[in-house]
Structure formats: structure tokens, C-alpha cells
Amino acid sequence: MTPAAPVYVGTDVGASRTKVAVLDASKRLVGWEVRPSGIDFTVTARQCLEQALAMAGASEEQIAGAVSTGYGRKNVDYARDTRTEIGCHAAGCYHYFPTAITIIDIGGQDNKVIKLDAAGRRTSFKMNRKCAAGTGAFLEEMAARLAIPLEGMNALAARSTDMVKLGSFCTVFSATEVLENIRHGKKIEDIVKGVFFSVIRRVVEMDAMTAEVVMTGGVVAHNPIIVQMMEDLIGRPIRVPEKPQLTGAIGAALYAMSAASETVTLNPMEEPNG
Amino acid sequence: MAEEKKVVRKKIAAAADLNNFMRDYYLELDAAAQKGSPKIAWCTSVGPAEILRAFGFLVYFPETHSAMLGATRMATEFIPEANAIGYSPDICSYLTADIGAFLKGVTPLEKAFNIKSVPKPDVLVFNTNQCRDVQDWFNWYGEKFDAPVLGVHTYRGVGEVTDKHIVSIAKQLEALIPPLEKIAGRPFDIEELRRTVALSRECSELWKKILDTAAARPAPLTFFDGTTLMGPAVVGRGTQKAVDVYKILLAELEERIRKGEGAVENEKFRIYWDGMPVWGRLSAHSQLFSSLNTNVLASTYCNSWIFSALDPKDPFTSMARAYTELFIVRADEAKEAYIRNMLNFFSVDGIIYHDAKTCPNNSNCRYGMPQRLEKQTGIPSLTINGDLNDLRMISDEQTKTNVEAFIEQLQERRG
Numbered sequence: 001m002t003p004a005a006p007v008y009v010g011t012d013v014g015a016s017r018t019k020v021a022v023l024d025a026s027k028r029l030v031g032w033e034v035r036p037s038g039i040d041f042t043v044t045a046r047q048c049l050e051q052a053l054a055m056a057g058a059s060e061e062q063i064a065g066a067v068s069t070g071y072g073r074k075n076v077d078y079a080r081d082t083r084t085e086i087g088c089h090a091a092g093c094y095h096y097f098p099t100a101i102t103i104i105d106i107g108g109q110d111n112k113v114i115k116l117d118a119a120g121r122r123t124s125f126k127m128n129r130k131c132a133a134g135t136g137a138f139l140e141e142m143a144a145r146l147a148i149p150l151e152g153m154n155a156l157a158a159r160s161t162d163m164v165k166l167g168s169f170c171t172v173f174s175a176t177e178v179l180e181n182i183r184h185g186k187k188i189e190d191i192v193k194g195v196f197f198s199v200i201r202r203v204v205e206m207d208a209m210t211a212e213v214v215m216t217g218g219v220v221a222h223n224p225i226i227v228q229m230m231e232d233l234i235g236r237p238i239r240v241p242e243k244p245q246l247t248g249a250i251g252a253a254l255y256a257m258s259a260a261s262e263t264v265t266l267n268p269m270e271e272p273n274g
Numbered sequence: 275m276a277e278e279k280k281v282v283r284k285k286i287a288a289a290a291d292l293n294n295f296m297r298d299y300y301l302e303l304d305a306a307a308q309k310g311s312p313k314i315a316w317c318t319s320v321g322p323a324e325i326l327r328a329f330g331f332l333v334y335f336p337e338t339h340s341a342m343l344g345a346t347r348m349a350t351e352f353i354p355e356a357n358a359i360g361y362s363p364d365i366c367s368y369l370t371a372d373i374g375a376f377l378k379g380v381t382p383l384e385k386a387f388n389i390k391s392v393p394k395p396d397v398l399v400f401n402t403n404q405c406r407d408v409q410d411w412f413n414w415y416g417e418k419f420d421a422p423v424l425g426v427h428t429y430r431g432v433g434e435v436t437d438k439h440i441v442s443i444a445k446q447l448e449a450l451i452p453p454l455e456k457i458a459g460r461p462f463d464i465e466e467l468r469r470t471v472a473l474s475r476e477c478s479e480l481w482k483k484i485l486d487t488a489a490a491r492p493a494p495l496t497f498f499d500g501t502t503l504m505g506p507a508v509v510g511r512g513t514q515k516a517v518d519v520y521k522i523l524l525a526e527l528e529e530r531i532r533k534g535e536g537a538v539e540n541e542k543f544r545i546y547w548d549g550m551p552v553w554g555r556l557s558a559h560s561q562l563f564s565s566l567n568t569n570v571l572a573s574t575y576c577n578s579w580i581f582s583a584l585d586p587k588d589p590f591t592s593m594a595r596a597y598t599e600l601f602i603v604r605a606d607e608a609k610e611a612y613i614r615n616m617l618n619f620f621s622v623d624g625i626i627y628h629d630a631k632t633c634p635n636n637s638n639c640r641y642g643m644p645q646r647l648e649k650q651t652g653i654p655s656l657t658i659n660g661d662l663n664d665l666r667m668i669s670d671e672q673t674k675t676n677v678e679a680f681i682e683q684l685q686e687r688r689g
């Protein structure tokens with residue numbers, strides 16, 4: 001990267017993780033960082049920014065636009081504007097898949113189903129209701145109940161041969177169901193797969209899965225089995241961007257670029273593998 | 275840092291007159307309760323208040339009292355008291371907050387008007403047109419105060435309003451007369467009823483004109499204003515005072531229109547609200563929408579106290595018609611036709627449905643209506659989850675994100 005080349009920064013301060021994406025003027029992802037959001041969103045965002053800029057080989061002076069999103073979007077001291085995570089996930093996904101799409105974002109604290117038309121305009125969106133069912137928080141709770149590391153759930157579920165079905169909507173009731181299955185001697189991998197299935201059931205209840213389906217979010221990034229399971233459930237292939245956890249941050253960076261120059265619009269990525 | 279936008283919302287000068295109206299209304303009730311005269315009737319918000327006034331009762335409305343509990347953010351503290359005596363957290367949080375506050379001996383009237391307690395009823399009269407919960411609510415107080423409870427049982431899911439509906443409700447209204455004569459200690463006077471029905475109609479017409487001013491661009495008032503300005507339409511209908519105060523308010527709003535003054539600075543988007551307000555978040559929601567240059571300017575809720583059918587020449591039948599044509603008791607087809615008219619009249623860009631956890635009768639988004647209406651009108655919608663009184667059911671951050679994302683969506687549509 002040349003010293004004077006502009007970069008565009010998107011920061012997604014989620015309930016669980018903070019993500020920063022740095023794009024160059026060709027909309028290529030040149031730097032990124034993901035960290036637990038912690039309790040000081042401003043500091044975490046700054047730390048992520050420093051790392052992401054270092055990876056991009058860029059300095060703060062090169063930032064030509066910065067937009068923040070996510071629950072902590074108002075706490076990012078270097079952001080010049082904010083957008084909702086719904087708008088940013090939409091922009092990020094459309095960047096990779098410029099067609100009519102239904103986006104499923106499974107985050108730490110909430111889920112979203114966002115629909116875009118072929119021109120990338122949002123036609124509707126839904127967020128999960130008040131409870132944790134179907135979110136990353138549900139997986140964290142279940143991992144704790146099963147005394148297994150969160151990051152080990154995907155590999156465990158992949159070994160399942162006889163998935164346990166959890167019927168309950170409520171996280172607390174589901175935990176009781178899990179305990180009941182343990183009592184009945186069910187295998188841990190079958191229970192874990194059942195936990196994942198519970199997540200995707202909650203998501204497909206939110207809206208109809210029309211058009212091409214794209215999945216994003218931290219839960220998808222760390223648990224690719226959830227994509228296979230969703231494909232089986234809806235009976236068609238699902239598309240996943242290269243870095244699904246960064247989609248919101250990338251969308252925010254695209255908005256930053258759009259705001260910085262009227263000539264730059266939220267068009268599809270010009271160099272898909274850049 | 276992207277700062278939260280501070281907005282200044284234009285205050286309505288007549289709000290002071292309305293506050294005085296409400297203060298005088300409650301002070302009069304309190305004085306009567308202390309003296310034991312005139313007699314006091316409790317009535318549901320769309321109950322037969324005109325009949326009660328014709329008998330000389332002062333009329334008290336528990337729903338308005340519970341809305342005050344909500345608006346002062348006291349409700350959530352008292353709801354568990356009612357839950358503990360068997361009233362589920364899933365039923366009407368007007369009921370649970372009101373009964374809970376009564377059990378604790380607390381009322382928001384104390385801070386507002388130095389009134390220590392709600393006025394003791396001589397009779398309680400409900401109409402189930404709001405819900406079945408009002409009946410349970412009134413029965414509980416009836417037992418508490420050892421006071422008679424009378425009621426009108428409405429039809430629900432009404433498509434076309436037919437003579438069968440009207441005759442049945444009118445008969446139920448007429449059947450209230452003999453027991454009320456006994457409780458009031460005076461004979462029924464049809465001329466008094468005609469007078470109160472005429473005043474009620476006049477109040478209703480003024481309230482409609484007030485709400486209709488929001489059709490102007492920019493709109494001179496918001497839904498959030500409306501929820502507090504509607505006090506006289508609910509508690510004062512059938513009285514001259516309500517008519518007088520609404521004339522002042524209407525004149526101010528018409529003046530605003532003449533001057534091109536909007537309630538929201540630089541109004542860009544116009545929203546229709548379906549469902550109950552979140553009483554404990556009126557100010558926060560008003561601020562949120564204003565900061566997005568968006569006016570939530572019309573609602574099913576505020577328009578539910580318009581009773582155009584009232585006719586002093588035929589009081590019982592016309593009351594029956596007015597209370598049966600009411601949005602809340604209608605079938606979805608009739609409700610959708612009503613909302614379509616409203617969207618058109620107020621030139622609305624989007625609809626927000628409030629899915630109130632404890633109020634199914636005012637949550638119209640649960641049986642596919644948003645999807646049907648969007649298909650018919652092309653106007654997009656957002657559903658927010660919340661409650662009228664129980665703040666335990668609310669995620670402010672999620673509401674905010676949803677609303678901001680919805681306005682972004684409307685902006686994208688405009689291009």
C-alpha cells in the first residue's frame with residue numbers, strides 16, 4: 001500500500017465481539033481484527049483499529065472514512081457516522097453476492113433475517129424477539145451446561161450419528177431438556193448437534209427463506225456445521241462470505257467509502273478475491 | 275465519536291389547559307369520594323359513560339389511571355403484587371399494575387395532584403369491547419369495595435355491523451337502567467342522556483378534527499402528543515369542559531398548520547402506529563423518532579375514541595352502533611380496510627406495529643396483517659416487541675436498532 005492511499009474503516013461493536021475491517025479504495029479487505037467487546041467499547045474498538053491498520057500497512061492519517069455499527073456503535077471515538085448493523089450486514093453481504101438475497105446473521109446476542117432485492121435495496125428485516133433462543137448466547141449457555149469449550153462444539157457435532165431433538169423455545173427449558181438427555185445416557189455429540197439444530201429452527205421461524213440464502217455472523221464463522229444443517233433443512237445451497245464474522249464491519253466500511261465520495265456507491269466487489 | 279443527536283420538540287401550548295382539565299377532573303372525583311356525593315361510577319374506557327353521566331355519576335376510568343402508572347414508570351414495580359395473588363404476568367398489565375398499586379396503597383395521583391387514593395366506587399360498569407380482562411379487573415374491585423358490578427358483553431371479530439349486533443348491544447345498554455336508577459337513587463331521564471350523548475358526539479368530532487390535523491405536511495402533532503392529549507376524549511366525553519378544552523387545542527393546531535409549523539423538525543418520514551403506546555417510553559420514543567426526522571403522526575389507538583355514530587335522537591341504538599363499529603372488536607378484514615384508509619389519508623411512509631406482550635387485543639400483528647397490508651399497499655412495516663406497562667418486556671436497545679434500521683430502509687426506498 002502506498003503511504004497516501006486512502007483506506008475506509010468499518011467497526012462493528014457487537015454484544016460479544018468487536019470487529020474492524022479496513023478496505024482500500026478498490027474495496028479490497030486489506031486489514032481486520034476481532035476481539036471480545038469487553039466492558040470498554042471505545043478502548044476495544046481503538047485496539048482493533050490499531051491491529052487492523054497494522055495488518056493493512058496503513059496509518060490513521062490514511063483513513064478517508066470511518067463508520068461504526070453494532071450495539072456499541074455510538075462508543076467508537078474515531079467513527080464519523082453510524083449505521084445500524086442491519087444496514088451494514090446488508091451492504092456487506094450484497095458486496096459479495098450482488099443479487100436478491102435473504103441474509104441470516106447469527107450473532108452473539110441477536111439474530112437477523114434481512115431481505116434484499118436484486119438492486120441491493122432492503123425490502124424487510126426481522127430481529128429475534130426478547131429471548132436468547134437461537135443466538136450465540138444460547139450456545140454459550142449450553143456449552144457451560146455440558147462443560148465443554150465453546151470452540152469444541154462444531155467438531156463434536158460433526159461426529160453425531162443420532163441427533164437429539166430439543167423441542168423447547170426457552171433457553172432455560174432447553175437446558176433442562178439437555179440435562180434430561182444426559183440422564184438418559186445420550187451421547188454428548190448428539191446433544192450438541194441437537195443444540196445447533198435448535199438454533200437454526202429458531203432462525204427459520206423468523207421469516208420465510210426466499211431467494212438465495214446467505215449466512216453470516218460469528219456463530220456461523222466458528223461453527224460451519226450450522227450452514228450444512230441449514231442447507232439440509234431448507235433443501236438448497238447456502239452462500240457464505242469469505243469472512244462471515246466481518247460482514248457487518250465490511251458493510252460499515254463500504255458506507256464510509258460511499259459517504260466519503262459520491263462517486264463510490266455500494267456496488268458489488270470489483271475484485272472478488274482481492 | 276458519532277454523538278446522539280439532541281432534538282428539540284415543539285411543545286403544544288394548550289397542553290397546559292389539558293393538564294388543568296385532568297387536574298380538575300381528578301380533584302372533583304376526590305372531593306366527591308371524601309364527601310360521599312355526587313356518587314361515583316367506575317367505567318371502562320369505551321364503556322357507557324354517557325348513561326352514567328346522565329344519572330349524575332362522576333365517572334372514573336381505571337384504564338387511564340393505569341396508563342398514568344405506566345407513564346410515570348411506576349407500573350413495573352406493582353405488577354408482581356398482582357401476579358402473586360394469581361393474576362398472571364401474561365395478562366393485561368393495566369390490570370396487574372392497577373391492582374398491584376392498589377394492594378400497596380399507591381397511586382400516581384398523589385404526586386400529580388396530592389390525591390391519596392383512587393375514588394371509592396358506588397358502581398362499576400364495564401364493556402368487554404376492550405377485552406375480557408376489564409371484567410376481571412372490575413370484579414376484583416367490586417368485591418374489594420363491596421360495590422355492584424354491571425356490564426355489557428360485546429361481540430368480537432365483527433365483520434359487517436348488522437342490526438343483530440346493534441339490537442343486542444342496545445338491549446344490554448337499556449338493561450343497565452333499572453339497577454343504575456336504584457344505585458343513583460333517581461329516575462332515568464332520557465333528555466339527560468340525549469344531552470350527554472350530544473356532548474360526547476361533539477367531543478368526539480373535535481377529537482377527530484384534532485387528530486386529522488396530522489394529515490398536513492408537516493404534521494403539527496405526533497402520536498406521542500396524542501396519547502396525552504386524549505385524556506378529555508376518554509375521561510371527559512359527555513361533558514362541556516372536554517368540548518371547551520378541545521376547541522382551544524384545535525385552534526392552536528390549525529394555527530400551526532397555517533404557519534407551516536411541524537411537531538418534528540424537518541419532517542422527512544411519516545409513520546402510522548398500530549397498537550398500544552409503551553407508556554413508560556413515550557418521551558424516549560418521541561425523542562428517538564424526532565432525532566430521525568420522523569413523525570409518528572397517526573395511530574389506531576388515538577383514533578379509537580372517535581364515535582361518529584353517536585346520535586342524541588336515538589341514544590341507545592347509536593351508542594350500541596358506536597361501540598360496535600369500534601376498531602378493536604372488528605374482524606381483520608374491517609381492520610385492514612380501516613388502516614388502509616388511514617395510510618392514505620395521512621400520506622404514510624411506513625407502519626410500526628407494537629406487539630404488546632400482555633395486550634393481544636391491541637396487537638394486530640399476530641395473524642399476518644402486516645404482511646397482507648404490505649402486499650396490498652406496498653407500504654413497509656416494522657414490528658417492535660414491548661408492552662404497554664410492563665417494562666420487563668422491553669429491550670430499549672433492540673427497539674432503537676429496529677427503528678433506526680427501518681428509517682434507513684425507508685430512506686433507501688426513496689433513493
